[in-house]
Amino acid sequence: MPNCRPRLPHFIRIIPVLTVACVITACGGGGGDGGAPPPAPPPTPPQASDVTVDPGIVVLFETDRRSVTATVRDANGNILTGRTVTWSSLNDAVATVSTTGEIIAVSVGTATIRATVEGQQGDALITVTPPISTYEDYKAHFPYQETSGQFIVSSDFSAAFSQQHLEHLMMTWQYFSALYLGSAGTYTEMYYTRDLTGLYSRIIATCPTTIVVGGRNLTACFDSQNGVYIWFVVPYIEPDFGTQLHEIGHSFLYFTQFDSANWPWFNEGISMYWESGSFDANGSYSVTAPLPYLTSNFRRASNANALVPLPTLFQLTRNQFYGDPDPAKLYSQAGMLLYYVSKQYPAVAQALIESINNGQIVNNNAVIDYILQQTGLTITELETNYTQYALQF
Numbered sequence: 001m002p003n004c005r006p007r008l009p010h011f012i013r014i015i016p017v018l019t020v021a022c023v024i025t026a027c028g029g030g031g032g033d034g035g036a037p038p039p040a041p042p043p044t045p046p047q048a049s050d051v052t053v054d055p056g057i058v059v060l061f062e063t064d065r066r067s068v069t070a071t072v073r074d075a076n077g078n079i080l081t082g083r084t085v086t087w088s089s090l091n092d093a094v095a096t097v098s099t100t101g102e103i104i105a106v107s108v109g110t111a112t113i114r115a116t117v118e119g120q121q122g123d124a125l126i127t128v129t130p131p132i133s134t135y136e137d138y139k140a141h142f143p144y145q146e147t148s149g150q151f152i153v154s155s156d157f158s159a160a161f162s163q164q165h166l167e168h169l170m171m172t173w174q175y176f177s178a179l180y181l182g183s184a185g186t187y188t189e190m191y192y193t194r195d196l197t198g199l200y201s202r203i204i205a206t207c208p209t210t211i212v213v214g215g216r217n218l219t220a221c222f223d224s225q226n227g228v229y230i231w232f233v234v235p236y237i238e239p240d241f242g243t244q245l246h247e248i249g250h251s252f253l254y255f256t257q258f259d260s261a262n263w264p265w266f267n268e269g270i271s272m273y274w275e276s277g278s279f280d281a282n283g284s285y286s287v288t289a290p291l292p293y294l295t296s297n298f299r300r301a302s303n304a305n306a307l308v309p310l311p312t313l314f315q316l317t318r319n320q321f322y323g324d325p326d327p328a329k330l331y332s333q334a335g336m337l338l339y340y341v342s343k344q345y346p347a348v349a350q351a352l353i354e355s356i357n358n359g360q361i362v363n364n365n366a367v368i369d370y371i372l373q374q375t376g377l378t379i380t381e382l383e384t385n386y387t388q389y390a391l392q393f
Contacts, residue, residue: 046074048083051122053115055157057143059127060095060105061202066194067102068124070115086116095126135206135221139230142191155192165190165241171283172244181357182256186229187248192240193232203232218243242275242291249274257356263364264321265313269334273342276335290339295393297332302391308333310383314368336390337382341371344389348374 050073058066072080087097091111096104103113105128113124132138142154146162151173153166169190177183207221219232231247233240249271253260260267272294277287301307306329308316313333316324324330342349352370355361361370372379 046076046078046080048072048080048118048120049075050077051085051115051117051120053113053122053124055124057125057127058103058113059129059141059143059156060103061129061131061141062105062107064105064128065102066105067100068097068113068115069101070117070122072117072120083117088114088116090114094128132202132206135208138202138206139191142193150188152189153192154190156194157192161192165192165244168241168279169244169248171279171285172248174283175279175285176248176252179353180252180256182252184248184251184255186251187231187244189230190244191230191232218247241278245277246271246275253356257362259363260356262318263367264316264318265330265334266338266364266367268321268331269338272331272335273338276339287339287342290336290390290393293328294332294335294339295390297328298336298390301326301329301332302387307387310337310379313337314364337386340386340389341375344385345375 052071052073054069054071058068060066070085072083072085074080085101087099087101089095089097089103089111090113091109092106094105094107094109094111095113096106097113098104101115103126105126108128108130111126111128113126115122127143129141132141139154142156144157144159144162145152145154146159146166147153148166148170151166151169153162153169155162155165169188173188203219203221209222221230221232229251233243250267253267253270272291273287276289276291276294277285279285298307306326308330313330316330321327321330338349341352348371351374352361352367355370361367368379372382375382377385
């Protein structure tokens with residue numbers, strides 16, 4: 001039987017198909033629950049598993065203040081930040097603590113300062129001592145002491161800190177002992193502290209003889225009975241290994257050639273060069289780059305056309321050098337000059353030390369003449385060359 005259904009025009013027949021296709025597309029393919037899956041919930045923040053208070057041992061005099069910090073870790077040892085720390089003292093009669101971890105010593109005795117985070121606790125042991133009356137009392141005030149033979153390093157940071165600085169002190173002495181023939185009898189005791197409350201007055205009051213208050217955060221007490229300088233570094237600025245290299249370098253040079261104290265440009269320049277170096281794991285010393293302190297101050301002075309001509313720098317007295325309105329400029333010039341000679345003429349630098357050791361060089365002019373003769377440069381050429389070299393950094 002013939003098909004009697006009417007035939008629709010082609011354009012009418014495809015409209016429903018297109019409509020269905022559009023609906024399917026708009027519905028995301030027509031399958032599933034009709035929408036994208038919800039986002040996963042955020043991970044649960046790790047819980048505090050351990051709280052450590054740093055430093056863990058604090059020795060204070062009455063009325064002293066000292067801040068401690070709390071480090072929070074999870075069960076895997078990862079440090080957690082942004083956690084609320086609650087501070088408390090278990091003996092307010094001896095020491096109190098603020099909400100930010102600042103301890104105030106109230107009276108002689110011991111107290112525990114506790115940091116609590118999410119139920120976990122960490123403690124610091126606080127000892128408040130009576131006023132000191134002797135020099136030895138003050139030295140005993142440092143809770144972390146490490147010794148090896150004549151060398152003593154004490155701090156109020158940690159046992160690991162004192163041990164690390166003791167090892168560096170011994171390597172520094174070993175290095176300079178091999179470099180200079182004169183053996184310095186000083187700088188074998190180091191005391192590192194964060195204490196800023198009356199420290200200088202306490203050292204001055206208890207030091208048996210002379211006090212030398214200098215730069216680089218150092219206070220030195222000369223112990224005439226034992227013939228040594230005791231050095232206190234306060235406030236400690238980390239890292240501070242450069243201070244040991246700088247000051248021990250001074251000391252060995254001075255004991256090798258007494259008059260070197262009157263060559264301020266050389267005395268400070270060579271010490272700034274020593275400070276620029278470091279020891280590797282095997283105790284080998286090397287200098288790979290000048291201190292940023294030197295390069296930045298040199299460039300600053302150069303940009304201001306304030307560099308002191310070498311003939312003038314060489315002849316500055318101690319009072320003129322250290323009393324200059326801009327001593328950083330002079331330190332940078334002296335340091336960069338000795339850095340230039342040591343790197344560009346290493347054999348000359350080594351022979352210069354040897355000549356100081358054997359007594360051939362005994363005054364400032366001898367140092368200058370030796371450098372010029374051995375490098376073959378005039379003082380004008382030396383000035384031009386070292387300035388261009390210094391400005392490369």
